[in-house]
Amino acid sequence: MTTVRVRVDRQLCMGSGTCLATAPALFDMGDDGTADPVAPLVAPSAVLDAAVSRCPTGAIQTLPG
Template sequence: MSPVKIEVDVERCVGAGMCALTAPAVFTQDDDGFSVVLTGQEASDEPHPLVRDAVRACPVSAVSLRTEE
């Protein structure tokens, strides 16, 4: 199984915070209110169980999962 990388498109993010509310162990917001993946959570073979919910919760689709090869 290839590692899965969690990404936040900073150009698309509007700071709604749904990812941080849905998966606070994985996401936070920076000083400007935009979403950031917490250190150590960026990639793993099995992402946190709530990450997929956070991807769906983002109102502007700024959060995504990508399989690393």
Template sequence: MAKKKVRIDQSLCIGCGCCVGTYPDDFQIGDSGLAEPIAELGEEDAVSVCPVGAISVEE
């Protein structure tokens, strides 16, 4: 498990909260009802919890 630069494509996010529930230190649900990273770096394994593929990491 490693911290990397994590991005969320909010045009894909459906606000299901899976990423927030699994990695509450890395993601939050914003005012828009969609997920956003809390910090620049997040857990790279979060990519696999998103059902719509909205989370990506920069290598």
């Protein structure tokens, strides 16, 4: 199975919660108010693509797993 590594740049994340609203199974909010991937390695999906594209600051990155 192909996987990608999901990373959230904490310097860019403003904690809007858009990723959590778009992909609640993939993201959670950390204690510091920024997004955290639930699992660092996930299968690529349309839901993940939507969360990445809807992030208002571009803080979510996907890299080859």
